[in-house]
Amino acid sequence: MAMTVKPWQWGNVPSHEMATPVKGEVVPKLMKAAKRPLLITGGEALKEKWGDKPLIDFVAEVAKIGIPVIATADSYKALRDRGVEPAAIMSVADVTNRLQDPAWSIDGKGSYDLVMYVGISYQLQSQMLSTLKNFATHLKTMSLDRYFHPNATFSLPNLKQDEWEQVLNNVVKALKS
Amino acid sequence: MSEKWPLKVSAKEITSGLLHAKDVEVMIGRLAMEEAWEPIGPTPFPHVSTLRSWDHKLLGRYKPFYAPFCDYCCLCTYGKCDLSKGKLGACGLDLKAQQGRIVLLACCIGAATHTSHARHMVDHLIEKYGHDFPINLGQDIAVEMPHARLITGVKPKTLGDLAYLLNYCEQQITQCLSATHTGQEGSYIDFESKALHVGMIDHLSMEIADVAQIVAFNFPKGDPNAPLTWLGLGVLDLRKPVVLCIGHNVSAGIEVIEYLEKSGLGGPGQTVDIGGLCCTAHDITRYRDQAKVVGPISDQLRIIRSGAADAIMTDEQCIRTNVLFEAQRVKTPLIATSDKASYGLMDVSDLPVEKIVEMLVSGSVPGVYLPDLEKAGAVVAVTAIRMAPIRQKFKIIPDTSQIQSAASKCTLCGTCRRNCPIDLPVDQAVFNAKKGSFDMLAALHDVCLGCARCEQVCPQKIAPLTLIEAAAQAKIKTEKYLMRVGRGPILDTEIREVGSPIVLGEIPGVVAYVGCANFPNGGMEVALMAREFARRGFIVTLSGCSAMVASYYRNEEGKTIYEEFPGSFDRGGVVNVGSCVANAHITGAAIKIANIFARRPLRANYEEIADYILNRVGAVGVAWGAYSQKAASIATGCNRLGIPVIVGPQGSKYRRMYLGKAEDRDSFTVYDARTGEQSWVGPVPEHLIIALENMNECMVWTAKLCIRPNDTTKGRMIKLTHYVDLYKRIYGRLPPDLQMFVRTEADIPITFKDEVVQHLKEVGWKPWEKPSVDPTLLRRLVRV
Ligand code: SF4
Ligand code: SF4
Ligand code: SF4
Numbered sequence: 001m002a003m004t005v006k007p008w009q010w011g012n013v014p015s016h017e018m019a020t021p022v023k024g025e026v027v028p029k030l031m032k033a034a035k036r037p038l039l040i041t042g043g044e045a046l047k048e049k050w051g052d053k054p055l056i057d058f059v060a061e062v063a064k065i066g067i068p069v070i071a072t073a074d075s076y077k078a079l080r081d082r083g084v085e086p087a088a089i090m091s092v093a094d095v096t097n098r099l100q101d102p103a104w105s106i107d108g109k110g111s112y113d114l115v116m117y118v119g120i121s122y123q124l125q126s127q128m129l130s131t132l133k134n135f136a137t138h139l140k141t142m143s144l145d146r147y148f149h150p151n152a153t154f155s156l157p158n159l160k161q162d163e164w165e166q167v168l169n170n171v172v173k174a175l176k177s
Numbered sequence: 178m179s180e181k182w183p184l185k186v187s188a189k190e191i192t193s194g195l196l197h198a199k200d201v202e203v204m205i206g207r208l209a210m211e212e213a214w215e216p217i218g219p220t221p222f223p224h225v226s227t228l229r230s231w232d233h234k235l236l237g238r239y240k241p242f243y244a245p246f247c248d249y250c251c252l253c254t255y256g257k258c259d260l261s262k263g264k265l266g267a268c269g270l271d272l273k274a275q276q277g278r279i280v281l282l283a284c285c286i287g288a289a290t291h292t293s294h295a296r297h298m299v300d301h302l303i304e305k306y307g308h309d310f311p312i313n314l315g316q317d318i319a320v321e322m323p324h325a326r327l328i329t330g331v332k333p334k335t336l337g338d339l340a341y342l343l344n345y346c347e348q349q350i351t352q353c354l355s356a357t358h359t360g361q362e363g364s365y366i367d368f369e370s371k372a373l374h375v376g377m378i379d380h381l382s383m384e385i386a387d388v389a390q391i392v393a394f395n396f397p398k399g400d401p402n403a404p405l406t407w408l409g410l411g412v413l414d415l416r417k418p419v420v421l422c423i424g425h426n427v428s429a430g431i432e433v434i435e436y437l438e439k440s441g442l443g444g445p446g447q448t449v450d451i452g453g454l455c456c457t458a459h460d461i462t463r464y465r466d467q468a469k470v471v472g473p474i475s476d477q478l479r480i481i482r483s484g485a486a487d488a489i490m491t492d493e494q495c496i497r498t499n500v501l502f503e504a505q506r507v508k509t510p511l512i513a514t515s516d517k518a519s520y521g522l523m524d525v526s527d528l529p530v531e532k533i534v535e536m537l538v539s540g541s542v543p544g545v546y547l548p549d550l551e552k553a554g555a556v557v558a559v560t561a562i563r564m565a566p567i568r569q570k571f572k573i574i575p576d577t578s579q580i581q582s583a584a585s586k587c588t589l590c591g592t593c594r595r596n597c598p599i600d601l602p603v604d605q606a607v608f609n610a611k612k613g614s615f616d617m618l619a620a621l622h623d624v625c626l627g628c629a630r631c632e633q634v635c636p637q638k639i640a641p642l643t644l645i646e647a648a649a650q651a652k653i654k655t656e657k658y659l660m661r662v663g664r665g666p667i668l669d670t671e672i673r674e675v676g677s678p679i680v681l682g683e684i685p686g687v688v689a690y691v692g693c694a695n696f697p698n699g700g701m702e703v704a705l706m707a708r709e710f711a712r713r714g715f716i717v718t719l720s721g722c723s724a725m726v727a728s729y730y731r732n733e734e735g736k737t738i739y740e741e742f743p744g745s746f747d748r749g750g751v752v753n754v755g756s757c758v759a760n761a762h763i764t765g766a767a768i769k770i771a772n773i774f775a776r777r778p779l780r781a782n783y784e785e786i787a788d789y790i791l792n793r794v795g796a797v798g799v800a801w802g803a804y805s806q807k808a809a810s811i812a813t814g815c816n817r818l819g820i821p822v823i824v825g826p827q828g829s830k831y832r833r834m835y836l837g838k839a840e841d842r843d844s845f846t847v848y849d850a851r852t853g854e855q856s857w858v859g860p861v862p863e864h865l866i867i868a869l870e871n872m873n874e875c876m877v878w879t880a881k882l883c884i885r886p887n888d889t890t891k892g893r894m895i896k897l898t899h900y901v902d903l904y905k906r907i908y909g910r911l912p913p914d915l916q917m918f919v920r921t922e923a924d925i926p927i928t929f930k931d932e933v934v935q936h937l938k939e940v941g942w943k944p945w946e947k948p949s950v951d952p953t954l955l956r957r958l959v960r961v
Pocket of ligand 1: 250251252253254255256257258266267268269270359360
């Protein structure tokens with residue numbers, strides 16, 4: 001874990017402190033350790049690939065395992081078509097705004113402890129992670145996209161497409177086991 | 178000195194205390210306000226904090242949401258200070274306040290830019306036509322400058338009056354800017370209040386700049402049938418000498434046309450072809466529709482590198498700051514005319530035209546700085562004519578046959594992509610070209626911002642943008658579209674026609690596609706969205722780069738949006754108001770609805786009019802490709818006036834949104850002006866400014882943000898029909914928040930009646946006790 005990683009967008013250097021880059025096998029461990037995880041997905045999940053499927057299939061798999069998903073942008077319909085009813089449909093700014101409040105959650109059962117983003121355009125996601133890093137210090141955040149997100153607490157490093165797909169495969173496998 | 182009157186009355190004097198009549202008289206007398214056209218309202222020439230309580234009301238509902246772009250502050254030598262996670266800087270500032278401060282700074286930059294643009298324009302026009310040149314927009318426009326009347330209480334009559342009003346704008350911007358100094362303001366809410374103030378000033382300055390040029394240059398005065406003009410990278414006639422005008426202040430470009438016409442060389446397109454980039458392009462076609470619009474800011478490098486231009490004339494704003502270097506590469510002389518952008522060039526004001534032309538044509542200098550616009554017009558025209566046979570349209574875009582070898586060193590390292598502002602897969606496209614396939618490169622032409630950041634970083638010294646352009650050459654030649662020339666203001670007669678259906682909700686909304694070209698997936702998205710809403714019977718208005726790219730998409734019959742839809746401010750109309758400064762006419766139309774249709778007093782009555790617009794006028798701004806500080810101040814000015822704005826995903830880099838929380842009922846509670854009772858009216862509009870991820874999401878929110886508390890049942894039903902229809906198309910279900918907008922059964926969209934009724938039953942909806950209120954946030958407007 002002593003990797004030093006450049007932000008995916010080279011210019012996106014927010015601070016001397018950046019996300020802890022995590023290896024693929026650590027991701028499901030963090031997810032399993034979380035008591036109140038939340039996964040936020042967006043429009044890029046319809047465009048990015050996970051093997052021969054769109055990334056939204058990965059999100060649907062995670063949702064079926066029991067992690068609540070919030071569908072932002074136009075990701076809802078694809079999830080529903082895969083048999084998943086997300087916990088909420090919101091814009092990513094709306095959900096991030098509410099996550100600053102430790103008392104807020106969709107189910108009213110108190111704060112989340114691990115908020116994950118996947119399939120949301122890089123810059124918008126980076127800005128949302130910045131909000132939570134600075135104004136929701138009660139939360140841990142993680143990006144599951146294949147780009148290193150310096151504003152997250154944990155982020156995958158910049159991965160090649162096949163490496164990243166492998167990580168996501170392992171996440172699904174580990175969560176199911 | 179451009180002012181007619183040396184006397185300057187400060188806003189402080191005017192607004193402090195109880196507004197001494199003597200002061201008012203002095204001011205009004207000086208501004209030729211002898212006739213009492215309307216009693217003076219409560220806030221003439223508002224000072225920085227005059228409207229603070231209105232701002233605090235807005236910010237109480239729409240709380241600033243911050244997404245820092247950088248955790249540090251480096252504005253003074255104590256810094257850099259790390260402000261992350263609750264830490265304070267050496268001066269005591271926290272991160273939220275720092276974000277508010279940067280937003281204020283951006284708004285000051287934006288407002289200062291328009292104000293100095295207006296100042297230059299007005300001074301130039303006074304020099305040309307005199308102080309007393311009248312402000313006359315024709316018989317269909319009696320409320321000639323709604324912002325001026327609303328904000329200052331002044332009804333300007335001459336160019337001299339406009340010069341006077343600019344004193345006020347300059348003073349307010351200076352005041353606001355000073356608050357960003359270390360150790361001044363410390364509250365994010367008050368930074369935001371100042372940003373709102375300076376945003377308001379920005380709209381006044383834009384109005385001054387545009388009205389001045391409309392009256393003096395005889396641009397279309399609100400003509401719904403303003404002519405169509407050619408737009409696109411393929412429109413220039415390369416057989417002729419070509420002049421390229423870049424920037425936002427058309428006074429320079431007009432001098433070129435005047436010179437050509439006076440010299441018997443004919444108008445644009447006769448001896449010399451004239452094309453413009455960015456807002457100067459809009460305004461040059463408002464002057465002569467035979468001039469051409471090359472495109473938005475993103476086309477600058479493309480057209481320069483294509484070698485089309487035989488002379489480049491720059492004025493101000495949104496010019497590539499390395500324009501001199503790029504022009505030199507294609508042997509095109511540069512004539513810089515603005516003191517804001519003089520590129521280190523020699524000031525040749527004292528030399529005769531022939532001598533300057535000789536220097537440029539011989540290549541002894543690559544460009545000159547020439548702020549004497551009349552002289553610059555002559556120099557540019559003659560230089561282009563003389564350079565054309567010498568240059569032979571020398572270009573640096575390689576032929577298709579050279580692409581593969583130019584890409585041959587690509588290692589697919591990804592550096593270009595990781596420095597591309599919108600993360601385009603340019604690495605893969607170049608790598609494919611190395612292997613002989615150019616399709617991906619060519620396709621990027623449609624979405625690429627033309628910024629060339631990729632070229633700065635390639636370790637192999639490959640120039641991806643140049644290769645994209647080379648691969649797209651065949652397509653570029655066909656890029657010729659028709660755009661309606663910017664028509665300027667909305668007619669009072671139009672306002673009388675549409676005021677009622679807009680306020681009652683029967684025209685579902687006014688959607689304004691405004692601003693710059695940092696689009697997430699290319700300009701095509703603006704074209705698609707504008708067409709969608711025009712077809713739905715919304716009034717679509719456009720300005721700036723958005724107005725240009727809206728013509729990029731042709732319908733089934735091969736027509737651009739400007740050919741398909743009428744140019745009137747009416748149901749299903751598509752209205753190009755013009756350049757950035759013409760944005761003031763869009764917000765001006767909202768003000769006029771309150772004044773002309775609803776007869777609300779206009780004069781110096783900002784708070785009441787903004788309250789009216791927030792609660793009744795279903796207007797939304799969409800700045801889908803906003804990048805500039807000007808866009809920040811324009812949007813913030815819309816917000817103070819009660820108009821919500823959507824920005825694209827890159828807009829999250831502005832660091833701040835104003836977001837409501839639908840579930841916070843108190844914040845969406847208003848007074849009923851008829852009874853004084855307080856009523857919840859639903860989250861309408863839900864946000865004042867929000868960044869959204871993609872076009873689909875933007876369309877749904879556009880429809881939703883047009884809903885207002887004042888809608889009649891028929892109006893609400895129509896608005897909900899569009900919201901539900903778009904929602905169902907994109908999300909495949911009813912909106913989960915639908916019940917928040919249905920007040921009575923009569924609001925339910927007929928087309929979706931059964932399923933909406935079912936949904937309402939499931940969520941336990943009950944008809945509202947008070948479905949109809951006369952909504953206001955201002956206690957003083959309660960009539961009992
Ligand atoms: S202005 Fe304040 S926060 Fe910024 S560098 Fe100076 S001391 Fe630090
Ligand atoms: S930076 Fe240069 S070498 Fe690297 S992928 Fe881009 S074009 Fe190829
Ligand atoms: S020129 Fe185009 S591809 Fe290159 S960095 Fe800019 S937007 Fe990206």
